[in-house]
Amino acid sequence: MRETDFVSGFARGLKVIEAFGEAQPRLSIADAAKITGLDRATVRRSLLTLSQLGYADYDGKFFTLTPKTLRLGHAYLSATPLPTIVQPYLDQLAEKAGQSASASVLDGTEIVYVARASQRRVMSINLTPGSRLPAYCASMGRVLLAALPEAEAREILGRSELKANTPLTRTDPEELLTELRRVRDEGYAIIDQELELGLCSIAVPVANDRGQVLAALNIGASAAHVPAREMAERFLPLLRETQAALRLVFR
C-alpha cells in the first residue's frame, strides 16, 4: 500500500467516533483530543463533519453520537452471514438450556459478541452484539484462543492486560496456555467466576466441515443456580448438538 492510498482524515475520524463510549457519552473538542491523542483542530473538524452528516449532535459545547452511527456497525452485522445464521440456533439453545446463549468472534485481545439470545440476566453488564470482553478470562475467548497456533495465542496473551477481575481469575500466561491446551484437547472451555463473581459459562467452537473455527458459542449461568462443576454435565450435550447442526450449515 502506498502512503498516498491512506486517507488520514478518514482514519482520524474513525478514531474520534471510537473515543465515545460508556465512560464518555458526551465529548467536548478538548475531551476528544485528549482521548484520541489527536490535535484539537483535527478533532474539531472530525466532530463538525460527524455533526454535519447527522452522525453526531452538537449543543455548542458537547458532541453526542446519534442513532445514525448504528448504521456503521450494522453494515458489518448485516453484511456478515454469521450472526443471521447463528441467531435461530442460539434462540433454541437458550430456550432448551433456560439460560442465555451467545456467539462471538476474536478481535485482537478481545471477543466481540455477534449474536445473543437472552434468557435471565446473570451479569451486571449489558451484552449486545458489538459488546466486547477480554478474551483471556471469557469462556468463548479461551475457545477462540485455543483454536490459534500456540505462538499466536501466546503473543495475544502477551499483549493482553491480564487483570484479576475476581480472586478466581487466572492471570499467569503459562497457566493460561496450559488451560488452552486442555480446551483444545477436550473441545470446550469453562469459566468459573473469572470475569465476574457469580457468573459461570461454558463455550465450544463453531467450525465448518473443514475444521476451521469461525466463532465460539456459549451458555452463561448464575453460579448460584448452576455451579461450575455441573456446567459440562448440564450444558455440554446441548452445545455439542448446536455445534453439530452448525457444522452442517457452514459446509
Added chain:
Amino acid sequence: MRETDFVSGFARGLKVIEAFGEAQPRLSIADAAKITGLDRATVRRSLLTLSQLGYADYDGKFFTLTPKTLRLGHAYLSATPLPTIVQPYLDQLAEKAGQSASASVLDGTEIVYVARASQRRVMSINLTPGSRLPAYCASMGRVLLAALPEAEAREILGRSELKANTPLTRTDPEELLTELRRVRDEGYAIIDQELELGLCSIAVPVANDRGQVLAALNIGASAAHVPAREMAERFLPLLRETQAALRLVFR
C-alpha cells in the same frame, strides 16, 4: 460551519462503510463506486484505509468488513444510556408477555432498534440493535411520528417510500396522518400485518416526566397467536406499566 471544517475524506469513507450490507457483503472497488456514486480512486483509497486499519479484509479482489467495524456502532450504543436503561425493562416485559419486546428511536424516515428482548421468532427478518424498518408501517414508527408536530410528520411521510408490503399496508399519506392523530390521542399504535403478513404489533411512547418522547417500545406477536383486535386487551396494560416505570427513570 465553514467549508474548510468539513473533512471530505472522512465523509466519503463513512459512505463507503455504509455501502456494505445484507445484499452486498463483499464489494470490489467497482461495486463500492457504483453503490456510493463516488469515483473509483476515492473508493479505492477509502477501502485500502479501512483494510489498513483492520476494519476490512481484502483478498486482492473483494473487501469484506471485519468485527472491528462493530466498535463504531457500539460507540453509540455504549455512549447512550437509553439502551442500557431500557434493556432490563424489555426483558421483564417480554417475559410477562411471552412475546418479543423492542425499543427504537426515529432516524429520518426509519426507526432504528436500540434494544430488544427476543422471545419466539415471529418475523422472517432478524432484528438486532441497529436494525432499521420504515417508520410509516411499523407500530413504533407510528408512535414516534405521532410525537412530532404534524407538519414535521407530514414532511417525513413525504420523503418516505410508501410501499404496500402487504395488501393491508396503509400507504395514503392523509390516511396515515389521520391514524397518527388517533395514535396521539389514544397513546398507542397497533399494526395489523402492514409490514409483513402474519405479524401484529403494538407500541407506546417512552417519555420523560416533562412529556418529551425519547423512544418507543413495542410487543410483536404472530397474528395466528394473537389477532390484532386482541393486541390492546392483552398487551396494553403491560406496556403501560413499563411506560410508567420508565417515566420515573427518565425524570
